[in-house]
């Protein structure tokens with residue numbers, strides 16, 4: 310028997326990716342979907358039409374058959390008694406009330422920031438900090454809920470935390486400087502206008518840099534006595550929006566406590582690839598990390614399909630002379646796959662295996 314799941318925010322950029330990621334899933338079956346009042350009452354295929362009536366399916370390929378005629382519900386019409394899990398992909402202000410309402414009865418996996426910074430809420434990246442999932446039990450007890458809220462990080466934090474994890478553990482990464490070149494789809498279906506982003510770079514994304522700083526420290530932190538102790542790592546970043554459709558690229562400089570040889574970095578990531586906890590789960594890629602010595606990689610157009618968007622690509626690894634010990638590198642991470650919807654499905658698979666769903 311598959312677990313019955315609902316997608317909230319199903320018409321949005323991340324919601325559409327959820328629809329695709331859950332198509333023919335071996336363990337989860339989408340039985341209910343919801344969005345705002347604007348979409349409620351329509352069949353899915355009609356709810357995703359834009360104002361001029363064009364079907365705005367942004368994932369690529371065909372809309373899966375299972376969803377085309379499914380009715381889009383309001384939040385209040387969702388029947389929690391017939392569900393095992395909620396996937397939430399709504400903007401954070403609306404998400405706060407919605408996720409609170411559902412977590413009273415059910416597990417909620419969220420791509421929004423609504424709960425990320427609460428003391429009894431872990432920010433989970435499957436394969437990076439699985440052990441912090443134990444905090445969900447504390448959260449349940451604290452709030453007297455039957456469920457919990459498990460958020461993923463901001464999609465820009467995801468690639469950074471994934472690539473820093475081995476460097477933090479093995480070499481003691483202590484200071485990080487990062488500049489992101491973030492895709493248009495990261496802003497959601499109405500995030501940036503075509504006129505604003507074409508032939509342009511937007512040098513500011515509201516609230517993004519603070520999120521990356523805070524989340525990285527929490528994700529790489531340690532769960533101790535029912536709380537997460539933030540990692541002792543300082544992060545400075547500049548987040549920009551560039552005219553790329555999907556996938557965030559980041560330029561990273563890391564100062565480490567121990568000497569770090571860029572030539573050995575590849576081996577470090579290869580070792581992590583072999584030991585990754587999520588290996589073999591239905592949404593896990595064959596390689597969690599891809600490492601390139603060709604200095605012309607990573608490129609969004611070449612990397613975004615690798616591992617169906619679930620592989621994080623690293624390239625341009627060089628010694629950084631500004632620090633006594635340190636390296637610089639570039640990374641690519643798919644914001645809608647590993648960075649949100651499909652990453653959330655992988656998180657659900659990891660939590661299912663831990664008997665939390």
Ligand SMILES: NC(=O)c1ccc[n+]([C@@H]2O[C@H](COP(=O)([O-])OP(=O)(O)OC[C@H]3O[C@@H](n4cnc5c(N)ncnc54)[C@H](OP(=O)(O)O)[C@@H]3O)[C@@H](O)[C@H]2O)c1
Pocket residue numbers: 317318319320321322323324343344345346347348349384398399400401403404420421422462463464494495496497498499644645648649
């Ligand atoms: N885009 C990314 O790459 C990305 C990556 C990581 C995390 N996130 C986070 O994921 C969440 C969703 O992002 P998105 O990019 O998919 O946004 P989006 O494209 O703007 O979609 C928002 C979705 O939420 C629905 N919605 C809005 N207000 C609602 C309400 N009051 N009740 C019920 N549904 C409501 C919308 O429904 P209607 O269509 O009916 O308006 C739509 O389905 C955000 O919190 C975002 O920060 C996004």
